[in-house]
Amino acid sequence: MVLLYSIESGQMRLHNLASVCRHWRAVVTTLPSIWSTLRVGTWTERERVATWLQRAYPKKVVIDTQRDGQAPSDTLPFAALQDALASTGQWGELTISSFPPENIASQLDFQAAMPMNVLKTLHVVAGCVHTLSFMYLLDLVPTGAPLSELRLHPSFATAHFLQPNWLPVWQNLTVLVINGRNIHEPLDLLPAFTRLHTFEVDHLPLPFYDLGTNLPLLCTIRKLQLRASSV
Amino acid sequence: MLGRRFPNLEECAILLPHHWGPIHQHEVQLPSCIKFIYHGYPMTTVRYFHVPQMRVMELRSYDCKKQRVYQQLRYLFRSGGRISKLTTLHLTLRCNEQALIKVLKYLGLLQGLELTISRCSPSWQTFLESLVAKPPGDDRPFLGVIDHKWAKCRYSQTLDSNILPHLKYLGIHYPKGFSQSECLYYSPLLTLVGWTREKLTTPLEHLKVWEGRGTTGDIILVDYIPRAQGYDFELVRGMVTRHLLIRDPVDRFLQLGSTILFRQLHDLEINYNHNHEITILPFLEQIKRLQIWHGIIPTCSLNIYLPLFQTLQSLRLCHSTFSWMLGRSFKALREFSVGDPLDALEIQSRNEALQVDLPACKTLKLWNFSASHLDFLSCPNVHIVQWEQPPVLPTIDTEALNSLRIFLRTWSPLQELDILILHHLGRDPLIQFVFCDAREQGVWRDIMSVRVKVAFKGSPSKDRNHFFGQMVGHQRNLDKYWKEFTVTNDGSGMIVTVRAAM
Numbered sequence: 001m002v003l004l005y006s007i008e009s010g011q012m013r014l015h016n017l018a019s020v021c022r023h024w025r026a027v028v029t030t031l032p033s034i035w036s037t038l039r040v041g042t043w044t045e046r047e048r049v050a051t052w053l054q055r056a057y058p059k060k061v062v063i064d065t066q067r068d069g070q071a072p073s074d075t076l077p078f079a080a081l082q083d084a085l086a087s088t089g090q091w092g093e094l095t096i097s098s099f100p101p102e103n104i105a106s107q108l109d110f111q112a113a114m115p116m117n118v119l120k121t122l123h124v125v126a127g128c129v130h131t132l133s134f135m136y137l138l139d140l141v142p143t144g145a146p147l148s149e150l151r152l153h154p155s156f157a158t159a160h161f162l163q164p165n166w167l168p169v170w171q172n173l174t175v176l177v178i179n180g181r182n183i184h185e186p187l188d189l190l191p192a193f194t195r196l197h198t199f200e201v202d203h204l205p206l207p208f209y210d211l212g213t214n215l216p217l218l219c220t221i222r223k224l225q226l227r228a229s230s231v
Numbered sequence: 232m233l234g235r236r237f238p239n240l241e242e243c244a245i246l247l248p249h250h251w252g253p254i255h256q257h258e259v260q261l262p263s264c265i266k267f268i269y270h271g272y273p274m275t276t277v278r279y280f281h282v283p284q285m286r287v288m289e290l291r292s293y294d295c296k297k298q299r300v301y302q303q304l305r306y307l308f309r310s311g312g313r314i315s316k317l318t319t320l321h322l323t324l325r326c327n328e329q330a331l332i333k334v335l336k337y338l339g340l341l342q343g344l345e346l347t348i349s350r351c352s353p354s355w356q357t358f359l360e361s362l363v364a365k366p367p368g369d370d371r372p373f374l375g376v377i378d379h380k381w382a383k384c385r386y387s388q389t390l391d392s393n394i395l396p397h398l399k400y401l402g403i404h405y406p407k408g409f410s411q412s413e414c415l416y417y418s419p420l421l422t423l424v425g426w427t428r429e430k431l432t433t434p435l436e437h438l439k440v441w442e443g444r445g446t447t448g449d450i451i452l453v454d455y456i457p458r459a460q461g462y463d464f465e466l467v468r469g470m471v472t473r474h475l476l477i478r479d480p481v482d483r484f485l486q487l488g489s490t491i492l493f494r495q496l497h498d499l500e501i502n503y504n505h506n507h508e509i510t511i512l513p514f515l516e517q518i519k520r521l522q523i524w525h526g527i528i529p530t531c532s533l534n535i536y537l538p539l540f541q542t543l544q545s546l547r548l549c550h551s552t553f554s555w556m557l558g559r560s561f562k563a564l565r566e567f568s569v570g571d572p573l574d575a576l577e578i579q580s581r582n583e584a585l586q587v588d589l590p591a592c593k594t595l596k597l598w599n600f601s602a603s604h605l606d607f608l609s610c611p612n613v614h615i616v617q618w619e620q621p622p623v624l625p626t627i628d629t630e631a632l633n634s635l636r637i638f639l640r641t642w643s644p645l646q647e648l649d650i651l652i653l654h655h656l657g658r659d660p661l662i663q664f665v666f667c668d669a670r671e672q673g674v675w676r677d678i679m680s681v682r683v684k685v686a687f688k689g690s691p692s693k694d695r696n697h698f699f700g701q702m703v704g705h706q707r708n709l710d711k712y713w714k715e716f717t718v719t720n721d722g723s724g725m726i727v728t729v730r731a732a733m
Contacts, residue, residue: 197239205249208253211234211235215235218235218236218237218238219237219238219239220239221237221239221240222239222240222241222242223240223241223242223243224237224240224242224243224244225242225243225244225246225268226244226245226246226248227244227246227247228246228247228248228249229248229249230248230249230250231232231233231245231248231249231250231251231254
């Protein structure tokens with residue numbers, strides 16, 4: 001109980017808990033859920049990726065290249081990210097807080113990456129910049145992915161997933177956060193949502209639907225935020 | 232959304248909406264919505280969202296017309312009881328707060344109120360005053376001059392408020408930031424709101440004030456209901472009452488009776504030009520240094536204990552009453568200065584053998600303080616005594632100087648003595664005592680220096696010259712008592728100073 005409480009409360013680091021005794025170490029190393037998130041930055045050690053691959057389930061990845069510490073002498077930049085790309089086929093959640101600039105990201109080898117066939121949640125944080133390599137990464141998300149949650153704060157990421165070929169994904173979404181600053185024509189989007197319970201929109205032109213139009217989201221929606229959008 | 236019904240929507244935020252016009256023809260039904268947020272212009276649009284279950288509302292109005300905003304708020308908070316169940320309200324107003332004050336009475340169940348204001352208008356004070364809790368049955372505006380009823384009120388456990396009686400959280404955000412004068416003006420009032428509402432049946436738990444926009448680390452937060460003893464820097468800064476100078480008898484600080492108001496106050500100077508009553512002393516719980524000019528301090532029963540008896544370290548009373556100190560012990564007072572007490576005659580006529588007990592007093596400065604009043608003072612550990620008698624007011628008589636000599640004998644730890652006297656009133660016996668007899672008899676074991684200034688104003692110069700020569704002639708006799716002995720004339724030729732030191 002004490003161990004589980006310590007893990008849940010997040011007050012102690014895992015390696016501290018694992019060093020209490022052999023039994024605690026065994027528990028800590030065999031609980032997949034507590035290893036599930038890999039936070040990968042510029043100087044993340046490659047061993048972390050190896051451990052994560054071995055222990056984590058489900059596999060959640062946070063790419064954040066701006067909050068790294070000092071560069072260690074024996075690690076190449078983005079080596080861990082390159083290693084992690086080899087497991088994209090197993091990623092269940094992906095959060096991109098920041099991404100390497102194109103002059104560096106272009107050196108990443110996406111050949112080894114697989115389609116993110118089990119991806120359920122994608123979160124692109126505001127401030128991410130549109131680059132070719134970033135789009136290579138987004139292209140790894142197939143239209144057949146079981147996505148239920150899309151949080152796309154940059155307008156370029158929104159534009160990518162609002163293409164008509166993503167219609168099957170829209171139907172299954174429960175959470176959608178989008179920024180339509182680059183979309184100028186009203187987008188006929190709402191009738192597609194059949195499960196949506198959270199819908200947050202920024203600068204999105206929406207068409208007028210007469211009262212006879214069937215909009216399933218009227219009954220499913222629980223949280224709605226419309227910013228600078230048509231009401 | 233127009234004309235639609237969202238049966239399961241629990242949270243709805245409409246921020247800067249586009250194409251809101253048609254909504255005015257077809258109401259939107261949100262039967263399950265608990266939290267509703269609207270930022271935009273015109274505010275009128277809000278009324279077309281039917282939100283019967285709403286408990287939390289955030290409203291940002293960009294309307295500068297206070298009458299229009301008032302009408303809208305009044306409509307919202309009254310119409311059909313739509314918002315009567317509201318428990319949390321976040322309100323951002325461009326106009327002044329008058330619009331809000333008028334509708335507060337409709338928000339009886341409100342538990343949380345967060346306000347963002349663009350400027351401090353005159354009505355801001357009215358708004359804060361309306362939130363101050365009062366004793367039950369007291370409908371007077373609070374900011375009258377403090378009286379005994381309010382003084383008792385600080386001990387009262389039950390206060391009452393008709394305005395927002397269930398409020399637990401009050402947050403005020405002022406992006407522009409308070410100027411220094413605004414800060415001085417409003418901080419006591421905010422503190423008073425916090426203090427009095429803590430005593431309601433439903434006590435206020437948080438009263439927080441933010442300054443700055445909060446986007447670039449410029450935000451300043453002050454909590455006026457500190458729960459912990461470890462006050463952070465910002466909190467102390469926000470109280471702004473650590474050192475206070477009051478010159479105006481109708482100053483707001485004197486009208487507010489609250490120990491919370493003066494919780495940080497260590498140093499208070501009340502400097503009036505004319506005599507005025509001062510009633511805030513019971514509220515000074517941390518005061519260390521107090522200076523009062525022309526203050527009439529009420530005398531209260533000896534059964535009533537004031538915190539300053541324990542905390543005060545330095546006290547200066549100039550042209551103020553002194554009798555309030557009689558019968559009291561000032562445990563920490565190290566420096567006491569008193570001159571020309573207003574109630575000198577009253578003290579003289581008192582029959583009780585009451586003294587002011589100053590057990591820790593090291594420095595005593597007295598002027599225009601009759602030597603016959605010295606028996607009201609008990610300061611057995613005094614090191615430094617100054618007695619200054621302006622030559623223009625010759626009120627020391629020979630008998631009083633005899634009293635002074637008697638008291639000088641009782642101050643055995645004396646180290647420094649400084650006296651100014653008039654030449655014709657018991658001068659010679661006093662000089663004989665302080666420079667010769669006291670040393671010969673070992674009255675002061677630690678004496679370091681004695682200085683007597685003798686004023687000759689209005690006297691012939693031959694008197695002064697005679698005295699000067701007499702003192703210089705004494706020098707040889709005094710060598711056995713003092714290492715240094717000097718006699719000097721001041722520039723004006725009216726004062727001869729005799730000084731001896733070890």
